[in-house]
Amino acid sequence: MTSDANLDLLDNDPVFHLKGGMLAMTVVELVRQAPERFAMQLAEKVEQAPNFFQDTPVLISLEKLDDRLDIAGLIALLRICRDHGLLPVALRGPEDFRPLAQQASLVLLPPGRGREKVLEAPEPEAQAVAQQPAAAQKPGAAAQPAQGTPTRVITQPVRSGQQVYAPGGDLIVLAPVSAGSELLADGHIHVYGPLRGRALAGVRGDTQARIFCQSLEAELVSVAGQYKVAEDLRRQQWKEAVQISLDGDSLKIAAL
Amino acid sequence: MAKILVITSGKGGVGKTTTSAAIGTGLALRGYKTVIVDFDVGLRNLDLIMGCERRVVYDFVNLINGDSNLNQTLIKDKRSDNLYILPASQTRDKDALTLEGVQGVLDQLKETFDFIVCDSPAGIEKGAHLAMYFADEAIVVTNPEVSSVRDSDRMLGLLSSKSRRSEQGDRIKEHLLLTRYSPERVENGEMLSVSDVEDILSIPLLGVIPESQAVLKASNQGIPVIMDDKSDAGQAYSDAVERLLGKEVPHRFLEAQKKGLLKRLFGG
Ligand SMILES: Nc1ncnc2c1ncn2[C@@H]1O[C@H](COP(=O)(O)OP(=O)(O)OP(=O)(O)O)[C@@H](O)[C@H]1O
Ligand SMILES: [Mg+2]
Numbered sequence: 001m002t003s004d005a006n007l008d009l010l011d012n013d014p015v016f017h018l019k020g021g022m023l024a025m026t027v028v029e030l031v032r033q034a035p036e037r038f039a040m041q042l043a044e045k046v047e048q049a050p051n052f053f054q055d056t057p058v059l060i061s062l063e064k065l066d067d068r069l070d071i072a073g074l075i076a077l078l079r080i081c082r083d084h085g086l087l088p089v090a091l092r093g094p095e096d097f098r099p100l101a102q103q104a105s106l107v108l109l110p111p112g113r114g115r116e117k118v119l120e121a122p123e124p125e126a127q128a129v130a131q132q133p134a135a136a137q138k139p140g141a142a143a144q145p146a147q148g149t150p151t152r153v154i155t156q157p158v159r160s161g162q163q164v165y166a167p168g169g170d171l172i173v174l175a176p177v178s179a180g181s182e183l184l185a186d187g188h189i190h191v192y193g194p195l196r197g198r199a200l201a202g203v204r205g206d207t208q209a210r211i212f213c214q215s216l217e218a219e220l221v222s223v224a225g226q227y228k229v230a231e232d233l234r235r236q237q238w239k240e241a242v243q244i245s246l247d248g249d250s251l252k253i254a255a256l
Numbered sequence: 257m258a259k260i261l262v263i264t265s266g267k268g269g270v271g272k273t274t275t276s277a278a279i280g281t282g283l284a285l286r287g288y289k290t291v292i293v294d295f296d297v298g299l300r301n302l303d304l305i306m307g308c309e310r311r312v313v314y315d316f317v318n319l320i321n322g323d324s325n326l327n328q329t330l331i332k333d334k335r336s337d338n339l340y341i342l343p344a345s346q347t348r349d350k351d352a353l354t355l356e357g358v359q360g361v362l363d364q365l366k367e368t369f370d371f372i373v374c375d376s377p378a379g380i381e382k383g384a385h386l387a388m389y390f391a392d393e394a395i396v397v398t399n400p401e402v403s404s405v406r407d408s409d410r411m412l413g414l415l416s417s418k419s420r421r422s423e424q425g426d427r428i429k430e431h432l433l434l435t436r437y438s439p440e441r442v443e444n445g446e447m448l449s450v451s452d453v454e455d456i457l458s459i460p461l462l463g464v465i466p467e468s469q470a471v472l473k474a475s476n477q478g479i480p481v482i483m484d485d486k487s488d489a490g491q492a493y494s495d496a497v498e499r500l501l502g503k504e505v506p507h508r509f510l511e512a513q514k515k516g517l518l519k520r521l522f523g524g
Contacts, residue, residue: 157458159413160406176458178409196456 019249027092028081029061033073039080046084049150052168052186053085056204062093063111071103078104151187158183158197179219188212194239200227202246211244212256226251258366261373261500262391262428264415266407268378270399271435274471275493276375277305278482279395282497284339285482288370291330293361294344295387296377297353303343306333307478317345320357326364335483340369351382358386380407380414390420393429395462395500399436400448405456408432412457431462433496438467439512450510463496465489466509 030038046053058081062069069077081088090107091097101108152166154173160180164171171185174192181197183189188210189201195213202209202224209223217239220229223246233253241256263276273296280292294302297317303309308331314324319342333339342361345352365372376387388394394415398408415428422428434453441447454461470487474480482497484490488509495505 156416160409162413180406
């Protein structure tokens with residue numbers, strides 16, 4: 001074996017893999033150019049859910065912005081975002097924003113296709129009790145601020161067309177999850193019933209997140225962006241109780 | 257207390273109007289003062305199935321706009337003194353109905369009627385939303401096929417999130433009505449079974465209406481099929497009305513009529 005051959009071998013040894021992944025990302029959709037009000041309103045939101053905004057990658061959408069944004073305006077905007085823990089990674093808007101994006105070293109993405117939903121600000125404490133009848137809420141309970149990561153508990157079926165997100169924590173569903181619905185959580189997802197829709201755990205990149213369900217019949221499952229669709233899922237443990245976790249960079253499905 | 261009942265589905269042509277006519281008539285025949293309201297503006301259908309299309313003068317939109325009053329607009333059914341129909345407008349478009357307008361009319365109807373049966377248009381848009389928004393109970397009409405079940409599921413999501421009751425932290429009581437059910441086609445694997453549909457939608461089953469010639473015959477004659485008490489569909493609708501009123505009645509017409517091959521061989 002010549003040294004050349006050896007080199008060849010080393011050269012062919014892959015140092016990277018190209019992979020497709022899916023990540024849910026928070027979109028900051030700008031509707032008005034008003035830096036001071038932007039800073040104030042963002043500060044309010046951050047105060048409500050500090051965990052949610054810590055080192056969160058965001059996409060800044062300029063599609064709804066009426067007036068022009070210049071580079072100074074954009075830099076001011078980016079600074080406000082970063083001051084509050086957000087990490088702008090891309091702009092989204094029509095092609096004429098490209099020079100601006102390049103000056104700010106951001107990626108320019110084409111306009112969105114309208115699959116996004118408005119994120120309800122994760123209200124402290126209210127999340128966990130929101131599903132209970134009003135009478136069951138203890139007076140005063142809502143006065144304490146949330147501690148640690150909030151868990152969102154859903155007791156009603158999640159129906160086709162509905163989307164439920166647990167920002168900054170786990171999502172627990174105590175009812176069936178229909179085909180055509182979508183569950184999202186920054187942490188784990190538990191479904192105590194059949195999981196027939198989509199479930200995306202660790203949507204902000206938590207590779208330790210898991211999905212637990214009583215009957216795996218999902219259209220898609222994803223942990224930290226690695227996903228499998230029904231066609232692949234059907235081959236093993238279909239309709240069984242399983243947990244799904246990330247093993248290296250593929251999804252591992254194990255019986256519960 | 258007046259009860260507002262919406263007959264809804266998401267998908268079109270599954271049997272909402274047939275069901276509205278049958279259930280409304282069934283309630284009236286059992287002594288409850290009932291009005292059936294046609295929310296399908298522009299497609300007026302209910303009056304044909306009820307056989308009162310030749311007596312329509314004013315309609316729902318006239319009533320909302322104040323062109324007519326309740327007495328002038330409601331059509332009394334020929335068969336039951338307890339039954340009235342509020343026809344939809346054929347000439348107006350669906351934007352003629354407003355949330356306030358609908359609320360005003362329903363509030364008036366509540367003063368005289370025990371049951372207000374709302375026949376929803378297809379879809380999940382404005383018309384269907386108006387029909388279900390004020391409901392106390394919903395009958396979700398579903399055919400045993402995947403797309404109909406999926407649309408019903410979607411409608412159930414809207415009932416639990418976009419209705420007045422849901423906004424007040426309350427719930428609409430949900431009933432599943434499986435219509436156009438053909439046990440033979442279920443056995444051949446061409447259709448979903450009752451338990452398949454129950455499993456997906458997970459709401460209580462109000463009834464199973466078999467696919468039946470009697471339905472077409474009845475609607476051609478302008479007589480609600482529930483009046484045809486010899487027919488399987490008529491009997492199945494009567495059972496459903498009993499269940500709606502709280503009685504426990506066993507489900508019928510779930511099995512295929514002819515014996516299957518195995519049964520014939522083993523005499524099962
Ligand atoms: N049990 C049944 N057996 C046979 N045919 C039926 C049955 N139920 C309904 N049909 C037929 O299906 C067709 C649609 O029924 P119907 O008009 O009640 O549906 P709908 O849901 O009100 O439709 P739309 O969405 O257009 O308002 C009609 O031709 C009717 O005769
Ligand atoms: Mg109809």
